[in-house]
Amino acid sequence: MxxxxxxxxxxxxxxxxxxxxxxxxxxxxxxxAHARACPACEERLRLHAAVHARALAQGVxxxxxxxxxxxxxxxxxxxxxxxxxxxxxxxxxxxxxxMSTPIREPQRWLPTPDAGIALREGxxxxxxxxxLAAYARRDLLLARRELEAAKLSGGAETARQLYLGNILLAxxxxxxxxxxxxxxxLLNVPEPWQEEALWSLQLAYxxxxxxxxxxxxxxxxHSRPDTTR
Amino acid sequence: xxxxxPDFPRWPELLARNSAELAAxxxxxxxxxxxxxxxxxxxxxxxxxxxxxxxxxxASREDLEDIASSKALEILTRAEEGxxxxxxxxxxxxEGFVARVARNGLVDLARRRGREVAPPFDEEGWSDxxxxxxxxxxxxxxxxxxxxxxxxxxxxCAAGLAxxxxxxxxxxxxxxxxxxxIAELWGVRPAHVDxxxxxxxxxxxxxxxxxxxxxxxxxxxxxxxxxxxxGSTMTRAGQRTQxxxxxxxxx
Numbered sequence: 001m002x003x004x005x006x007x008x009x010x011x012x013x014x015x016x017x018x019x020x021x022x023x024x025x026x027x028x029x030x031x032x033a034h035a036r037a038c039p040a041c042e043e044r045l046r047l048h049a050a051v052h053a054r055a056l057a058q059g060v061x062x063x064x065x066x067x068x069x070x071x072x073x074x075x076x077x078x079x080x081x082x083x084x085x086x087x088x089x090x091x092x093x094x095x096x097x098x099m100s101t102p103i104r105e106p107q108r109w110l111p112t113p114d115a116g117i118a119l120r121e122g123x124x125x126x127x128x129x130x131x132l133a134a135y136a137r138r139d140l141l142l143a144r145r146e147l148e149a150a151k152l153s154g155g156a157e158t159a160r161q162l163y164l165g166n167i168l169l170a171x172x173x174x175x176x177x178x179x180x181x182x183x184x185x186l187l188n189v190p191e192p193w194q195e196e197a198l199w200s201l202q203l204a205y206x207x208x209x210x211x212x213x214x215x216x217x218x219x220x221x222h223s224r225p226d227t228t229r
Numbered sequence: 230x231x232x233x234x235p236d237f238p239r240w241p242e243l244l245a246r247n248s249a250e251l252a253a254x255x256x257x258x259x260x261x262x263x264x265x266x267x268x269x270x271x272x273x274x275x276x277x278x279x280x281x282x283x284x285x286x287x288a289s290r291e292d293l294e295d296i297a298s299s300k301a302l303e304i305l306t307r308a309e310e311g312x313x314x315x316x317x318x319x320x321x322x323x324e325g326f327v328a329r330v331a332r333n334g335l336v337d338l339a340r341r342r343g344r345e346v347a348p349p350f351d352e353e354g355w356s357d358x359x360x361x362x363x364x365x366x367x368x369x370x371x372x373x374x375x376x377x378x379x380x381x382x383x384x385x386c387a388a389g390l391a392x393x394x395x396x397x398x399x400x401x402x403x404x405x406x407x408x409x410x411i412a413e414l415w416g417v418r419p420a421h422v423d424x425x426x427x428x429x430x431x432x433x434x435x436x437x438x439x440x441x442x443x444x445x446x447x448x449x450x451x452x453x454x455x456x457x458x459x460g461s462t463m464t465r466a467g468q469r470t471q472x473x474x475x476x477x478x479x480x
Contacts, residue, residue, distance in 0.1 A: 015276060032453055102466045
């Protein structure tokens with residue numbers, strides 16, 4: 001049953017498509033243009049957007065922190081945002097902070113840019129891009145293959161190791177993950193990757209039976225100041 | 230298979246994709262995929278509930294949100310157990326399934342309240358009801374001009390805020406998201422959210438006053454103008470990235 005209607009007013013389903021970003025750009029622009037001129041439709045969209053925002057927060061609480069929503073929303077192309085984010089990762093800025101209190105859970109995912117994103121303009125690797133895209137889809141086996149095939153250097157190589165380590169943990173290969181993660185100077189990794197990466201490392205320690213190292217890292221995570229304040 | 234009309238919902242495709250991804254991930258590593266599927270189910274169910282809510286006139290938005298949450302979890306569990314899967318089903322079938330689940334939720338609510346409203350007799354009756362857009366009136370040219378001036382001024386003023394302050398202010402003011410939820414989304418403390426919102430409001434008030442909009446009420450079209458850039462990027466990754474960018478430049 002569809003609740004579409006022929007008058008171009010935004011149906012409930014259309015609003016769901018708008019908040020889930022599932023519309024084609026021209027359909028999205030058309031719907032938003034209508035909402036700007038139609039108070040009732042604008043209010044309907046606002047209601048859906050508000051409910052969706054609350055659901056996202058609820059989802060974070062229910063399923064844990066970390067990048068739970070990038071696949072959900074399938075971000076529209078925002079090259080400036082992702083290029084900035086990727087550049088920040090590659091540059092590995094020094095500004096450690098704890099985003100939230102870590103929660104004990106089996107696995108946390110690293111933030112994933114849209115598929116096909118280049119780490120930096122002029123610095124791309126098809127295997128790396130394909131690996132990230134597969135990771136975003138949680139196709140872990142393909143992501144592993146692609147990331148293992150990628151040839152990178154500098155910050156990009158750090159990023160590759162981070163994602164690969166996270167994947168190996170998810171594939172229940174904690175020894176391999178630990179070897180990889182131990183090579184990285186995690187405190188030089190920028191947020192939002194840093195906290196998740198530190199969490200992965202403590203998880204790798206724990207799963208390889210190194211409880212004291214894991215506990216120590218967990219205490220460090222808990223005790224670090226919240227620099228967002 | 231019949232071709233889909235241009236305004237047919239697109240979310241069933243995303244739902245099918247996310248469901249397939251959930252099934253492809255090992256159970257121990259499913260949290261991300263669970264969240265992804267749950268959030269699509271939630272949005273789809275809420276839309277379907279709203280479209281059918283005439284059946285329970287007293288159903289509040291909170292009622293519908295509660296039903297959407299619980300039913301989304303129910304479908305998610307069934308998907309994980311393999312009891313239900315959208316694999317091999319058309320978008321129409323997926324939409325119909327979600328609509329039936331929503332309808333059952335409404336019927337349950339109505340039964341609990343003991344005042345179910347009879348559904349329409351036939352398809353035409355449904356069409357009449359679902360096609361209703363109460364209060365959908367356009368703006369007069371004068372209203373539109375005034376609203377546009379306000380929107381342009383506020384957009385300019387909002388551009389002067391740090392990105393995180395701007396987005397947090399938008400979530401609080403336009404989406405009425407609680408400090409706790411905003412804090413959850415941004416990975417900061419609720420008290421910090423309050424400070425950001427208060428500072429943003431003060432800055433915007435001063436900026437709007439300087440543009441001759443002192444004390445003006447928000448205008449129609451404002452939300453729709455701001456939402457594409459401020460409200461639709463609420464991913465944790467996006468927010469955290471932005472938060473990193475403007476950590477030192479909050480208003």
